[in-house]
Amino acid sequence: MKKIYIIHENKEWTAPLIKELEALGLPYEDWFLNEGVLDLSQTPPEGVFYNRMSASSHTRGHRFAPEYTASVLAWLEAHNRKVINTSNALKLEISKVAQYASLNAHGIKTPRTVAAIGKEQIIEAAKSFKGSFITKHNRAGKGLGVQLFHSIESLKEYVYGDNFEISIDGITLIQQYIKAPTPHITRCEFIGGKFVYAVQVNTSEGFQLCPADVCQIGDAFCPVGESETSKFKIIDGFEDPIIEKYSKFLNTNGINIAGIEFITDEDGTIYTYDVNTNTNYNKDAEAKGKISGMGTIAKYLGNELILIK
CATH class of the missing domain: 3.30.470.20 (ATP-grasp fold, B domain)
Structure with a gap:
């Protein structure tokens, strides 16, 4: 029987959707993709596959859930299954650099952003900004890693201090502060x-x-x-x-x-x-x-x- 398959890593976020599916009497199956086994010789079941994988999965102990989901989505798409929020959507979910590049290509204005890897590189990148700026994680969710700075000195104190928080993918974004x-x-x-x-x-x-x-x-x-x-x-x-x-x-x-x-x-x-x-x-x-x-x-x-x- 064809079903609605929910791909995710957070049962709390999925519970409200399941409640609505049950109210409508729709058949569904929960795919919690923190870990698992994917046999590429097998054919996926028939149905609709709703990708709800999150960029912040690592904050809940599910470090490789997005990578595993990317593999599952590639498998589903190779078999022409109906995927809601495709593998390309996942690519943008876990990378703000990818987001901004695509938004800009569609004529959608984003704050000036520079991506940096390494503490010295973060400092150097920030020097090219006039006025206040923020830092954020490239793979984040929930505003993880967002910090506002009004000077390079305050940024140095943060980057070289005990409270510095690096993005899970190692990429820190320095971004124009919009007032x-x-x-x-x-x-x-x-x-x-x-x-x-x-x-x-x-x-x-x-x-x-x-x-x-x-x-x-x-x-x-x-x-x-x-x-x-x-x-x-x-x-x-x-x-x-x-x-x-x-x-x-x-x-x-x-x-x-x-x-x-x-x-x-x-x-x-x-x-x-x-x-x-x-x-x-x-x-x-x-x-x-x-x-x-x-x-x-x-x-x-x-x-x-x-x-x-």
Whole structure:
């Protein structure tokens, strides 16, 4: 029997989707790809394969889950299986350098970014920036490794100090700091390649901005959930020409489901800085906006399953 297969490494993030699939009576199977055995002589089962692998898997002890998933996706695609968020989507999920290169190729403005490997190289790269700048991990998720600096001296103290945190792939990004008129960013959600809604996120308390309700556990910089201090708010009737550019970018890269984040500077210029192909949703914000991201995904996957001959 054909099914919906969920490829992931975090059961907490997948639970809301499974709840929606079960409510619709859709057949599914959970593929937890932290480790496993892949026999290339075997033929994959029939169905729809939804890739939810995360760039931050290593923070949960699943260091090689993305690499294993890349192998599984290559196997599925070689057999022409329907993959939601293809191997190319995974490539962009685990590399911001790849993200920015593709965004720029689609005429989407990103903050000036320099990639560096090595502590001395990080310092030298930062010297080419005027004014404040930030550092971040190339393979991250949840805003891992994001630090704001106003001088080279403060960067040196961090890089050569005990608190320096290196990206799991060894690549540190030095990026232009974009000053917004208010402490907010905007996240645009797409399902089936179509724009669903935009959410405003308050960044005043930190950079780690995972919308999933479970992220608030033990994470002071992910202030989400059902409390009155929730930092996520769905924007009513959001419209902007950037949406069309995002849609074309996603379609070209084989990304069916994603959240794309941007920040607007004091002159009104939009800078896109993150593409999350393992997007999560904030329950409280969705309840107020009367919309369900996971519910919409479940229906989309169900429709794709029907199309499988």
